[in-house]
Amino acid sequence: MATRTARTAWNGTLQEGAGQVELTSSGSGTFDVSFPRRTADKAEGTSPEELIAAAHSSCYSMALSGEIAGAGGTPIALEVTADVTLAPDPVGGLHISLIHLTVRGEVEGLDAAGFEAAAQAAKVGCPVSKALAATTITLDASLA
Amino acid sequence: MATRTARTAWNGTLQEGAGQVELTSSGSGTFDVSFPRRTADKAEGTSPEELIAAAHSSCYSMALSGEIAGAGGTPIALEVTADVTLAPDPVGGLHISLIHLTVRGEVEGLDAAGFEAAAQAAKVGCPVSKALAATTITLDASLA
Numbered sequence: 001m002a003t004r005t006a007r008t009a010w011n012g013t014l015q016e017g018a019g020q021v022e023l024t025s026s027g028s029g030t031f032d033v034s035f036p037r038r039t040a041d042k043a044e045g046t047s048p049e050e051l052i053a054a055a056h057s058s059c060y061s062m063a064l065s066g067e068i069a070g071a072g073g074t075p076i077a078l079e080v081t082a083d084v085t086l087a088p089d090p091v092g093g094l095h096i097s098l099i100h101l102t103v104r105g106e107v108e109g110l111d112a113a114g115f116e117a118a119a120q121a122a123k124v125g126c127p128v129s130k131a132l133a134a135t136t137i138t139l140d141a142s143l144a
Numbered sequence: 145m146a147t148r149t150a151r152t153a154w155n156g157t158l159q160e161g162a163g164q165v166e167l168t169s170s171g172s173g174t175f176d177v178s179f180p181r182r183t184a185d186k187a188e189g190t191s192p193e194e195l196i197a198a199a200h201s202s203c204y205s206m207a208l209s210g211e212i213a214g215a216g217g218t219p220i221a222l223e224v225t226a227d228v229t230l231a232p233d234p235v236g237g238l239h240i241s242l243i244h245l246t247v248r249g250e251v252e253g254l255d256a257a258g259f260e261a262a263a264q265a266a267k268v269g270c271p272v273s274k275a276l277a278a279t280t281i282t283l284d285a286s287l288a
Contacts, residue, residue: 006197010205010222021202025187043169048203053150055195058165061154078154087145096275131240133278
């Protein structure tokens, strides 16, 4: 059991204010966030969606390495990209409408079907996938 | 509508391997992750849980600034801390067992009850809270 902490200091209104989000437990960094930047075409500073993408891709890659070994394979190299989309919510406000995972794996001892099965199992079992179960998560996984 | 991307490059097994997670859309940084570090007493490198905490605290602070204005107040300064706990899942594997938000607000034009109501509304309406609805989210909010 482990607890990790992050903190945001926010000043001002939603449209005109801005904040700094700090990775507190690790001290890895502090990053600017703002609402206009969050939905701008070009990302400057991080955003809740980019941070969700980072959490999901890192958790998923760990879960997949475990699933590959559990299926009798050896994980060599995995590349996991998460694309997180923020959109108007049909019931009001905004929501995360889609998380798309793109996975390429270099694996010994599993064929394409075995890798696909491991990738699907990691999508269901990874702790961040479970926490994000209220969203739509799609997966495109193949051997490199 | 906006999409933000992060990517993890992972090498090796769950227990002995390691990865680097990149905040791809913004280029804000690349951080080491590993499974032993994820559950260690001391956080070194970031972790999926710390990144979820960062996503939630930053999203919540924006949502709260909007709720305060919607209730007729003026948000001056908000400090939002998110503590995210990873624990064994009763149904197997690991899960995020708790997200605790601690909120302190400097606000003009709202009393304690008005601030508490805005804080509760932000807990329900923030896009990251909605995405994390499968977890337990607790809130301790008060005026600074």
